[in-house]
Amino acid sequence: xxxxxxxxxxxxxxxxxxxxxxxxxxxxxxxxxxxxxxxxxxxxxxxxxxxxxxxxxxxxxxxxxxxxxxxxxxxxxxxxxxxxxxxxxxxxxxxxxxxxxxxxxxxxxxxxxxxxxxxxxxxxxxxxxxxxxxxxxxxxxxxxxxxxxxxxxxxxxxxxxxxxxxxxxxxxxxxxxxxxxxxxxxxxxxxxxxxxxxxxxxxxxxxxxxxxxxxxxxxxxxxxxxxxxxxxxxxxxxxxxxxxxxxxxxxxxxxx
Amino acid sequence: xxxxxxxxxxxxxxxxxxxxxxxxxxxxxxxxxxxxxxxxxxxxxxxxxxxxxxxxxxxxxxxxxxxxxxxxxxxxxxxxxxxxxxxxxxxxxxxxxxxxxxxxxxxxxxxxxxxxxxxxxxxxxxxxxxxxxxxxxxxxxxxxxxxxxxxxxxxxxxxxxxxxxxxxxxxxxxxxxxxxxxxxxxxxxxxxxxxxxxxxxxxxxxxxxxxxxxxxxxxxxxxxxxxxxxxxxxxxxxxxxxxxxxxxxxxxxxxxxxxxxxxxxxxxxxxxxxxxxxxxxxxxxxxxxxxxxxxxxxxxxxxxxxxxxxxxxxxxxxxxxxxxxxxxxxxxxxxxxxxxxxxxxxxxxxxxxxxxxxxxxxxxxxxxxxxxxxxxxxxxxxxxxxxxxxxxxxxxxxxxxxxxxxxxxxxxxxxxxxxxxxxxxxxxxxxxxxxxxxxxxxxxxxxxxxxxxxxxxxxxxxxxxxxxxxxxxxxxxxxxxxxxxxxxxxxxxxxxxxxxxxxxxxxxxxxxxxxxxxxxxxxxxxxxxxxxxxxxxxxxxxxxxxxxxx
Numbered sequence: 001x002x003x004x005x006x007x008x009x010x011x012x013x014x015x016x017x018x019x020x021x022x023x024x025x026x027x028x029x030x031x032x033x034x035x036x037x038x039x040x041x042x043x044x045x046x047x048x049x050x051x052x053x054x055x056x057x058x059x060x061x062x063x064x065x066x067x068x069x070x071x072x073x074x075x076x077x078x079x080x081x082x083x084x085x086x087x088x089x090x091x092x093x094x095x096x097x098x099x100x101x102x103x104x105x106x107x108x109x110x111x112x113x114x115x116x117x118x119x120x121x122x123x124x125x126x127x128x129x130x131x132x133x134x135x136x137x138x139x140x141x142x143x144x145x146x147x148x149x150x151x152x153x154x155x156x157x158x159x160x161x162x163x164x165x166x167x168x169x170x171x172x173x174x175x176x177x178x179x180x181x182x183x184x185x186x187x188x189x190x191x192x193x194x195x196x197x198x199x200x201x202x203x204x205x206x207x208x209x210x211x212x213x214x215x216x217x218x219x220x221x222x223x224x225x226x227x228x229x230x231x232x233x234x235x236x237x238x239x240x241x242x243x244x245x246x247x248x249x250x251x252x253x254x255x256x
Numbered sequence: 257x258x259x260x261x262x263x264x265x266x267x268x269x270x271x272x273x274x275x276x277x278x279x280x281x282x283x284x285x286x287x288x289x290x291x292x293x294x295x296x297x298x299x300x301x302x303x304x305x306x307x308x309x310x311x312x313x314x315x316x317x318x319x320x321x322x323x324x325x326x327x328x329x330x331x332x333x334x335x336x337x338x339x340x341x342x343x344x345x346x347x348x349x350x351x352x353x354x355x356x357x358x359x360x361x362x363x364x365x366x367x368x369x370x371x372x373x374x375x376x377x378x379x380x381x382x383x384x385x386x387x388x389x390x391x392x393x394x395x396x397x398x399x400x401x402x403x404x405x406x407x408x409x410x411x412x413x414x415x416x417x418x419x420x421x422x423x424x425x426x427x428x429x430x431x432x433x434x435x436x437x438x439x440x441x442x443x444x445x446x447x448x449x450x451x452x453x454x455x456x457x458x459x460x461x462x463x464x465x466x467x468x469x470x471x472x473x474x475x476x477x478x479x480x481x482x483x484x485x486x487x488x489x490x491x492x493x494x495x496x497x498x499x500x501x502x503x504x505x506x507x508x509x510x511x512x513x514x515x516x517x518x519x520x521x522x523x524x525x526x527x528x529x530x531x532x533x534x535x536x537x538x539x540x541x542x543x544x545x546x547x548x549x550x551x552x553x554x555x556x557x558x559x560x561x562x563x564x565x566x567x568x569x570x571x572x573x574x575x576x577x578x579x580x581x582x583x584x585x586x587x588x589x590x591x592x593x594x595x596x597x598x599x600x601x602x603x604x605x606x607x608x609x610x611x612x613x614x615x616x617x618x619x620x621x622x623x624x625x626x627x628x629x630x631x632x633x634x635x636x637x638x639x640x641x642x643x644x645x646x647x648x649x650x651x652x653x654x655x656x657x658x659x660x661x662x663x664x665x666x667x668x669x670x671x672x673x674x675x676x677x678x679x680x681x682x683x684x685x686x687x688x689x690x691x692x693x694x695x696x697x698x699x700x701x702x703x704x705x706x707x708x709x710x711x712x713x714x715x716x717x718x719x720x721x722x723x724x725x726x727x728x729x730x731x732x733x734x735x736x737x738x739x740x741x742x743x744x745x746x747x748x749x750x751x752x753x754x755x756x757x758x759x760x761x762x763x764x765x766x767x768x769x770x771x772x773x774x775x776x777x778x779x780x781x782x783x784x785x786x787x788x789x790x791x792x793x794x795x796x797x798x799x800x801x802x803x804x805x806x
Binding site: 019020021056058059062064115116119120121150151152176178179181210228 | 422433436437447448449452465466529530531564638642674677679680681684685
């Protein structure tokens with residue numbers, strides 16, 4: 001079955017919930033108009049019938065609504081576009097063995113939060129030995145050499161350090177998304193690496209953060225985008241997949 | 257604080273005393289070291305206290321331009337005061353602003369005055385910097401007067417809300433709305449990256465990333481707006497900003513002069529989380545805390561940050577250790593108990609069994625170790641997953657722990673933490689959450705007595721014991737350079753696994769060892785006893801016993 005509808009309490013009932021704020025007064029005589037306005041928005045969004053179950057005035061100028069209702073849209077899972085994991089998931093032991101076997105040296109990773117972003121939570125979750133979601137970070141892997149530059153690293157600093165360390169891969173984390181800072185910074189970073197390395201010598205560029213779209217890698221000029229919930233093991237497995245040549249090496253396959 | 261006198265955890269007074277004495281032992285050599293050094297930021301703060309404001313057409317503040325020239329001519333090690341006021345007395349310019357302009361144009365050469373010239377420069381600089389200190393004193397008196405006129409926050413904990421639009425003119429209506437909705441304290445989050453700027457931006461700013469630049473004009477605009485709100489609401493609404501990063505002393509001076517009420521100011525945060533040089537940080541921090549002490553500003557320390565990078569159970573004792581160090585450094589700089597908003601946070605993984613009992617143990621330990629400090633209680637962030645419904649429940653338990661353990665300052669948790677910057681409705685829901693808990697259980701602390709041999713008391717004793725072990729390790733640490741043990745401990749990764757050597761990090765080139773001729777009128781005035789201002793404000797922070805929740 002590839003066609004589904006939202007599920008409230010019965011198969012196919014199409015029930016969804018929605019909350020939002022309108023810049024409308026709902027005090028006293030204005031209540032009915034405000035609630036009607038909320039229902040109208042929900043109708044226009046495709047909810048029919050729409051039940052405004054809660055309307056709370058927030059001061060004289062705003063009202064918060066909770067709406068429950070039915071949508072008639074069908075979802076076709078065969079038409080969902082995702083970046084499927086196109087590499088095998090390895091254990092730390094397998095990662096170490098693969099690196100040792102095929103590179104005969106440690107694989108070097110330089111990581112940083114670039115631009116003004118001071119949120120190291122993402123890069124630390126992947127790199128710090130402490131790790132994330134029960135998985136140890138890349139520092140835990142014996143055959144990976146991790147250089148974590150921390151926060152607020154400028155792009156030139158990052159490029160310079162990547163060259164000095166002869167990095168095989170560069171990991172960049174971006175959490176702050178105000179004014180699309182994460183996208184601008186990533187493009188600046190990938191352009192700088194393209195400029196200072198010959199195409200075949202450039203380290204693998206990986207960017208991650210909670211607000212990235214995994215489909216944007218090409219547009220951003222990087223090799224891979226990791227989104228929310230990525231674990232260190234996934235990143236390590238991807239590095240092995242891309243950087244360690246295997247006898248049965250397949251040509252790079254673009255995600256469907 | 258009747259709650260605390262009795263002691264709910266029955267902590268052994270000898271153990272508590274031992275913890276404090278170890279913190280003192282770790283801190284004292286740092287203070288000695290701090291006294292022997294100055295930094296560009298301390299000297300620029302001195303110029304700001306003397307009234308030098310504004311920036312050149314490129315936006316570089318005049319204090320930076322002037323100090324750079326002085327430093328190039330005579331070095332940093334004698335301080336800025338003697339060369340600058342010597343130049344003024346020699347008639348190089350009529351005032352500081354003109355001197356700064358002429359100096360950056362290259363038409364003034366500075367020298368280190370000697371003999372009578374030095375004495376005259378000392379007197380003149382002391383007079384002019386003294387005017388800045390008197391301005392801080394006047395703003396403090398003004399705060400006390402406004403609190404008497406408008407009234408204070410009606411109960412504890414004080415409700416702390418954040419605004420962070422990047423545009424001061426957007427921040428103002430949001431802050432006023434937040435105050436109307438019940439905030440007792442407004443914090444304006446700074447633009448990401450300001451901590452690493454080695455200058456304070458100038459003027460009203462409308463562009464920032466995830467926050468608004470801390471500038472003197474932004475401080476002034478926001479304080480004026482909140483004075484309006486205080487009048488409207490009949491209670492004094494406090495304003496918070498950040499005295500941290502490379503310009504900590506200057507921002508502290510600006511905060512004192514513009515009557516900010518609280519400042520984030522941690523002894524080690526910049527070192528560990530921003531890779532700012534440890535010596536720079538400790539020197540800047542001591543000066544900024546002396547200013548805060550004088551200005552009657554409550555500091556908020558940053559222990560919550562330890563728990564955002566390390567496990568909140570395993571690292572609980574690093575929070576207590578840092579609180580003890582912050583208390584020592586704070587008091588040494590002249591801060592009183594009521595000014596120590598020591599930080600901690602509700603960050604234990606909610607999937608761990610007994611997580612709430614452990615949160616209560618940690619929060620109560622802080623409360624009982626520091627019975628007269630306001631304590632800043634920070635909401636969950638690490639385990640906010642994007643499931644806003646679960647997050648809202650977690651925030652409710654956070655509020656309950658705050659109420660049960662008598663926290664002084666409650667930073668309101670948002671269910672959309674880690675999802676978006678708070679929406680209007682998020683803030684409204686969050687405040688409903690706080691109000692419900694305070695209304696339903698605000699006085700539950702009266703009935704709450706953990707069993708003496710129970711889980712909570714045992715966990716608190718365990719954390720305190722681990723704290724003492726850690727402090728023991730710190731005071732017996734050493735490095736090849738013979739640095740103070742705490743510096744050696746920071747260098748080998750004792751805190752948060754981050755290794756920060758004393759000769760590394762940002763801002764080290766802005767540190768100098770004081771010469772025999774060093775003079776700084778601000779330091780001298782700040783270390784004199786405070787006689788013109790009442791040592792304590794009229795408002796002694798008190799926990800309301802009768803619930804009057806809004």
